[in-house]
Amino acid sequence: MKLGNFRHWDPDYTSAGKTGLVKGNKGEAVVWDDYAEAPERLAKVVTAIRAAVEHHLSSEVAEQALGGGDEPEIQEAEEGKVLTRLHRSRERDRRLVASKKKQAMAKFGKLVCEACGFDFATRYGDVGQGLIDVHHTKPVHTLQPGDKTHLNDLALLCANCHKVVHSTRGWLEIDQLKAALASGKV
Structure with a gap:
């Protein structure tokens, strides 16, 4: 679905009268503008993100983060581990x-x-x-x-x-x- 959202911004796709998925967000336009003409740079960013995820999430934690391993009656959990996350944030003054x-x-x-x-x-x-x-x-x-x-x-x-x-x-x-x-x- 996310790739369908990006098609909305792709002039090669839309020039044929197609629209792609139009219910995406403005952030997709920013990503498109930043990376559509820079596939090598995009590949480097993707590699860095994957490496960060693989390095910082064990398979058990990844399964839970991705929706697996429900524990409806959890009574305790280990917390406080230091994690490094990669994300974008909006600047504020x-x-x-x-x-x-x-x-x-x-x-x-x-x-x-x-x-x-x-x-x-x-x-x-x-x-x-x-x-x-x-x-x-x-x-x-x-x-x-x-x-x-x-x-x-x-x-x-x-x-x-x-x-x-x-x-x-x-x-x-x-x-x-x-x-x-x-x-x-x-």
Whole structure:
């Protein structure tokens, strides 16, 4: 299926009037653009990924990671092993988070959740001072190189509200979360 998704981006395939699978994601276009004309580089990346997976996953761990070996009534598990993982992540600028918090402190004198009003410092005292999640109202994965995030694109949320916002595909807007909280349906 993933190869069918890549066909959507392949001009040799689409020039014949075919479409490929169109329900993929924007990341596929990025991968296509990066590697369609560089098969040698793609082969090196594939080799590195396979080597990393083979090196870091025993066959037992790999079976579990790939959906095998269900243990419906697991009571204990070995944890804490150090793993090395290869993945892509979206860049964020920590200075924006600091600026958003500073802006709220200057305006309100405290950091409170914009959805429910929770204040870590009030609830937990000194250990809660300065704690609050900063949510991107414009999803970071939708940003293109060169796009800018402004302070107005950020919202202060407690950990619970932040989790709820991200709990569904097509994230909740802050106003939707406030309405759900007001109706008692969250």
